Amino acid sequence: LVFGLDTSTGEQHGIGADPKNGVYFALEMLKKVKHLKVVLFMDEEVGCIGSKAADMKFFNDCSFVMQLDRRSFTTDIIEHTNGIQVLSEEFKTRVQPIIEEFHYEFGHGTCTDVGQLVWNKIGICCFNFSNGSFNEHMNFESCSIPHLLNAVNAGYQIINKLGKIKRWEWTPPVKQP
Numbered sequence: 001l002v003f004g005l006d007t008s009t010g011e012q013h014g015i016g017a018d019p020k021n022g023v024y025f026a027l028e029m030l031k032k033v034k035h036l037k038v039v040l041f042m043d044e045e046v047g048c049i050g051s052k053a054a055d056m057k058f059f060n061d062c063s064f065v066m067q068l069d070r071r072s073f074t075t076d077i078i079e080h081t082n083g084i085q086v087l088s089e090e091f092k093t094r095v096q097p098i099i100e101e102f103h104y105e106f107g108h109g110t111c112t113d114v115g116q117l118v119w120n121k122i123g124i125c126c127f128n129f130s131n132g133s134f135n136e137h138m139n140f141e142s143c144s145i146p147h148l149l150n151a152v153n154a155g156y157q158i159i160n161k162l163g164k165i166k167r168w169e170w171t172p173p174v175k176q177p
Helices: 017-032 090-099 113-119 145-162
Strands: 002-005 065-069 074-080 103-110 128-129
Touching: 017 090, 017 145, 065 074, 065 113, 065 145, 074 113, 090 103, 090 145, 113 128, 128 145
Parallel strands: 065 128, 074 103
Antiparallel strands: 074 128
16 A cells, blocks of 8 residues: 655645556556557546547547546446446447456446547547545545556456457437537
């Protein structure tokens, strides 16, 4: 378990594991996967500002979009966020055996970049999943290394097994507000 201490007060302090674990995952995948794109958006926590302004052409040759920016209390893969379904039933069916192997379940989130990308009409499946951080955005935030490594391994398997198959197209059956 990794946590931070303020050396001047001896009190526990947040470590930013929520976004940093996602960056760590991206860097690990860049080392392991031959054909991969990574995008790091700014200001997700204050309204998905970076993803809202994303050039959607960047994703034209992507199979799907994966984001590791979810607390690990629930160990879930987010299929619905930002008030919208972010992946198809076909993708859910194909990813189910992989996520079960790593003890993940489907869940709902509130607001994150992949949801904004779906609102931007990205046209492919997107999802967010748990990354090993606990008590995100708090002074007592921590990172569980076993949970983080489980997320990295699960993400790698999803990329390895589903990323090369096809472009996982998805357009939710709703109108943009």
